[in-house]
Amino acid sequence: MKNLKYPFMVLLGGAMYGTMSSFVKMSYTLGYSAAEVSFAQALLSALFLGCIPRKTPLTGNAWLSLLLTGSAIGLANFLYYQSVSYISASLAIVILMQFTWFSLLLEWLIFRQRAGKPELITVFFILSGTIMAGDLLHEGALAISWQGIVLSLAAALAYAGYIVANSRIGKGVNWQTKSVLIMAGSALTIFVINAGTIAAHHHFDATFLLWALFFAIVGTTIPTALFAVGIPKIGAGTSAILMTIEFPVAVLCAHFLLHERITPVQIAGIIIMLTAISAMNYFKSKKTN
Template structure:
């Protein structure tokens, strides 16, 4: 059990560190479109290589009828692109805080698309997350409010797109092996990013070894390791505990922004982060208990 918990934690920590390193890449002249495209492309190549060698070993390879996963991957691509784009406008620590709004957005999406009305408890947890966001993002301190409103709107858009990606992932291709599923969705992601940035990528003067270095690094820690960790560990430890462990992405991102980018964190921001994490963990614990009671009955 401990082994699989560690594997899921590794996946969450890998995701959390991405924004800080993307911001460093910006400082070297690379753009969000270039970085996300090369990351998705290299990630797809790595995943398809794994699929290919596994298919030779197992002598089985089926992809027919899974074109929907390619389309679902486009939401992942747009979300990743907007997420990397927004860290050029706002601090990386605030970017991950706003991305965590996917917790209450997923409830809203389930209500709209699947008629699953949130309970009073879920609504209370959502309010606590929003209050925590205001504190964690230092949004009450008007004097120090020197970041872009456009960046904040962009981050909320990224959170919404990430919510759609999670919904698609959980409901599509559950009969497809994990590497094939990840490879298909990553391919869809790369194609969408290329489509959005076709002109800038085809005329780019930054397609060099430096971009390959950043693309490979971000692909390994953002496209390959997390899906493998999650698909390996989550089935063993359960959805509830997995959801709790995924919240480690938030402190990991803020810690990296503090250490790597020297972004300052105030006491009230720490309180806000703690409130967000507490609300998310509380929400998942209650949901897990409720699901167990339903299963028993």
């Protein structure tokens, strides 16, 4: 049972991430915006994580690099939350999952680290599964908001940038300090981009605080702690595969909470994407070992 504890922690963290898009979309019915929701989530998460004792002090200029890394995930969250106001939550998560091959593209462009043939093949299957899972061939596809598509693609690109940066920056920094700085950078970036919107809205009441606490605790603080404990125990490759649970959980939540439809073609596309993403993570982990 001890051996199963750490994989379960990673699975649970990924599943908690997966619920966010549906709940965010539900919060929009109360008049809240992506700007204030994402900002409050990041700010409260930084405060909660800052309460966790840290074992070692931060050295050098690592703090600046981590703040910039946080800017990437802050931008990704804001764009992703913004996209679900234009398109369905299930389609938004399908497009967000393109970060898997975007990260390969960034590593090639920035670090000249070329993808191998197996990884390129899995990219083909991810794109094929995306068309099926997103129901992009359906006769109503022309009615899809392309603004939502662009926003979710931009979110996927920013998320890929966060993953690439996070894998290379702050390796010697303990997870508590690293998490606080990343969330602080996230909150700061969201505020700078949306200062006017956040200042103009007057939703900072008890109801909004409850929503913000839910997003911060369930969507960031607990998953961050679970990943911090579980990932080092089972390795990055296995963790990346387990974390793909975020995808089906997001689609199922959208179906049950928002009553978004799921067709057999979409289910097949989801299975293809999950298989391809798992294969890609497997090949990447084999490279690093």
